[in-house]
Amino acid sequence: MTLEEKAGQLVQPFGWQAYEHTDGKIELTEAFRRQVEQGGVGSLYGTLRADPWTGVTLETGLTPAQGAEAVNAIQRYAIENSRLGIPILIGEECSHGHMAIGATVFPVPLAIGSSWNAELYREMCRAVGAETRSQGGAATYSPVLDVVRDPRWGRTEECFGEDPHLIGEFAVAAVEGLQGERLDGENAVAVTLKHFAGYGSSEGGRNAGPVHMGWRELLEVDLHPFRLAVEAGAASIMPAYNEIDGVPCTVNGELLDGVLRGKWGFDGMIITDCGAIEMLASGHDVAADGREAAIAALEAGIDMEMSGVMFGKHLAEAAREGRLSEETLDRAVRRVLALKFKLGLFERPYADPERAAAVIGSERHAELARRMAAEGIVLLKNEGGALPLDAAGCGRIAVIGPNADQGYNQLGDYTSPQPPGAVATVLAGIRAKLADEPERVLYAPGCRIRGDDREGFPAALAAAEAADTVVMVVGGSSARDFGEGTIDLKTGASKVTGDSWNDMDCGEGIDRWSLGLSGVQLELIQEIRKLGKRLIVVCINGRPIVEPWVDEQADAIVEAWYPGQEGGHAIADVLFGDVNPSGRLTVSVPKHVGQLPVYYNGKRSRGKRYLEDDSRPRYPFGYGLSYTEFEYSRLSVEPAVLAAEGTATVSVDVTNVGARSGSEVVQLYVSDAASLYTRPLKELKGFRKLELAPGETRTVRFAVGREQLSYIGRDLEPTVEPGLFRIIIGKNAEEEILSAELLVREEESP
Incomplete structure (x- = not known):
């Protein structure tokens, strides 16, 4: 590959600018044709996206079948008119449904999280994956795994909530639902986890503002859902716009290469958010100009640039002049090509317009959207x-x-x-x-x-x-x-x-x-x-x-x-x-905005009241009423004493004592009585949603072991310290119903 061809694989121009749609006829633009011929286009962003930002309307946009036809025209031109014939990765927005005309619009993630039903969300993700891939979209910029810390933030709606364990459950469901059993499946799209990381903890709740957070909190809270999603096989990750302790995430090598690729073994693609590289030189001001920013981002571990402006303009020339190692460039190109092979784009680059018309916006998906909304x-x-x-x-x-x-x-x-x-x-x-x-x-x-x-x-x-x-x-x-x-x-x-x-x-x-x-x-x-x-x-x-x-x-x-x-x-x-x-x-709902932050799992030392009122929320995390009533009984922890690597089984009986059928969300919290480093008073470590008929009783069981009892200890590594833990069953974070003790014993000397 030439340097221009290599750089071309790392750029992602705006896809809706690759075609023109007039009177039902789809024509590729001259600018797109020229870019393909001059070195190639690795990916396109939002080819099927329609909204006021893109300027694509119901009149100028594409029907499901036309969308598939447009993607086919794009792929055909790229394959037949570039020297190497490499197919294009079509990346789409799918946070709560594919952002294309005619696609099913599901509830936003905040509503999805409120369902506490990760299995239903997994089913929804399968539907979103099917609608997207049927039109030719092969990657999605979702799920959003940010942990909400200040709900004044406008993107709160895009998040599942304020708790890393709950977000982690939905993160795994998203990966499994969207990617399916194989990335080259006809209903599979590559997920892009975002925004990596700390994006929900910005200063003052202002979008992309600085994040003031130490590594211990970052690893325990904000990175927890990402780790679970990476372990589940996530194909791609998007760094956040924000900085953490003075280092923008786009060039945070310690975060991208050290944690993500080093400790977690992630071998997928890393793509920037739109305009993030320009922000390095104009916003964060950690680079003198666009060329310096592009080089720094690639060296830190970035593989592709959404919008593609800086990479397309500078990378080939920088490599030719020796300012950028060609080995570093090759590393990124290999990751992009590897994802395309895994997606089966070389074998199956084209979409089926008839299938797109049948799958997208189907009655079954509408019924699923109604159920998802009701449960949230x-x-x-x-x-x-x-x-x-x-x-x-x-x-x-x-x-x-x-x-x-x-x-x-x-x-x-x-x-x-x-x-x-x-x-x-x-x-x-x-x-x-x-x-x-x-x-x-x-x-x-x-x-x-x-x-x-x-x-x-x-x-x-x-x-x-x-x-x-x-x-x-x-x-x-x-x-x-x-x-x-x-x-x-x-x-x-x-x-x-x-x-x-x-x-x-x-x-x-x-x-x-x-x-x-x-x-x-x-x-x-x-x-x-x-x-x-x-x-x-x-x-x-x-x-x-x-x-x-x-x-x-x-x-x-x-x-x-x-x-x-x-x-x-x-x-x-x-x-x-x-x-x-x-x-x-x-998310916890405060009594007054002056209480913020009010998330339930804050540190014990944060204080209990203000002059005007106590610091408790109006409605706590986990809160919600039903038209029936539930009672809990027979809490058991077996064994009550275990080794650090052991696992206990927590069981509790739940009975519907009302006159209506209903679903209860059983919430398990863990409280560490004493630890070397400070901990929250309690943390959610398990939940189950179960439907019960009037008078029905069911036993709910949770496994409590290393994953539920560990925290980031010495040397910033997970550890389970010996000592006493409280196991709490609650209706929400404030209302404890039953509790029991679990003792982790000291390891015996050899």
Whole structure:
């Protein structure tokens, strides 16, 4: 290979710029053709991606079949018009579904984590892998394994939660579901774990801000899910934008070569985030210019650059001038080519348009999206049995709020344009439940997410006055401007204006200093509450909401996060009792933003209160209510004394003592009584979600051994120290139900 051909394999230009789509005809651009002919293109990013950032719309974008045809045209040209005929790696965004027109939009990861059902997520990942690969996508930039430490961060919605053990369970499920048994399988795509590492611990919750963290915490917390995913066979990793202790992750050789490749034995590909190399020279300022940044990144262990600007511009010339070792360049090229061989791209570079049309957006996948959304819904409050609603006896229902009928607002960031009717809103879900009596459902948006426009208040108050029950659908929005215009606050109808309204208050790059409801939403709820009607608050959002007045005044509160395209149906299923809520929080919800950070597994020495209030959260990690009740009994730890390398079996009986079938999330926490280095008071080390009929009892068993008892000790290595541990079974991190002791004995001298 020539130096240009080698460098070409390490660049990843924007794929949507490789073609033009006009009147149903797909044509490759001259710029793409020229780049292929002049040395090759190793990969393309977001070839099938559509959203306001790419500028690809429903009109200019591709149907599932056309997407496969476009990928085939790209591959054919690369294979037939480059000297070596190497196929291109098509990389796509798939955080909660393939980000392509027509693909199934599943709930965001924060909602997925709240399901506490990793097996269901594994099934969802198989569906996402099938939809992506059927169109020709072979790699995905997911899962996001960041540990949330400050929910003001706009990308909280992209994460599973605040606990490394829970995230690790979902990380393994993602690898197994997306990659399948073989990377060259027809439904398999290579995962890219991100963002490596510490990205969820940025200063002030600001995106890509500095991270102040020592190696012990980094290894115990933020790197834990990544290690499990690497052990499960993850094919690719993306370093984070942030710096840790002054070293940007993109050039952190100790992190990339030392830990990832050295200690963990990772042999896959490492790809940068978009623009990360430019940031080294303009942002972090650890490189004088783009060439120096590109060389430093490659030498630190980077194999491919998303966007490809710096690598494509500088690497070949740097190697020719002797500023870059050709051996270092060859190392990266081998890793990229190895991944392409593992994916079977040399043998099967083309997609099947007919299969793409059949698989993508299938009815089975929509049903899976509805179940995933339902299992992630968390019931936070249910005063006086306000829920579930009795469809026959609840009278007229007023569905009010800016998220009641705005489809894009329930999808989250990294979402493609949606055709009319593709998203089931809460209003649509409730109307479907009462389809025989449509006059019983009233609707008014009341206000928007942001802004101080109260023009819709009178219509909302009138609807609430005429109803027996009010379902207030409020929260946030991560919807970018898809050109839909805005809503008429008086009528609720869509209204296209000269100035497109952007209600976005969450998502990538949208960080906040408050966790309260944006705009005048709280004021609208307060005005409606004065009418004395039964008030059900449904939150659709990408980060926790902190509104003490709502917590105190609402009869019921349902947290749905961004529930995806079937979210409206799933929420209605929960509201009317067709589904018993089983979601549990994976992020702690504070009483006040001034409590942050408030994650449950902080150090014991962090203090217990402020002058104004204690430091406990409003709703703790693991919290969630059900329409039935569960009791725990017969906790057993056998053996109660074991060696450091031994394993104990923890068992507990769980009984549904209520009148409804329901699912309980059994949570096991471990507390180290004393250790050489400071530890959290308790840590989640196991969980099981089980469905129980009324009166049914089941025994749940957990294995507790080295993985659950170790921590990062001397020399930054995992160790199990002898001593006493408490084994705790709880309904959440604050509510302990049963506990027992486990003693790890000293090793006997030889």
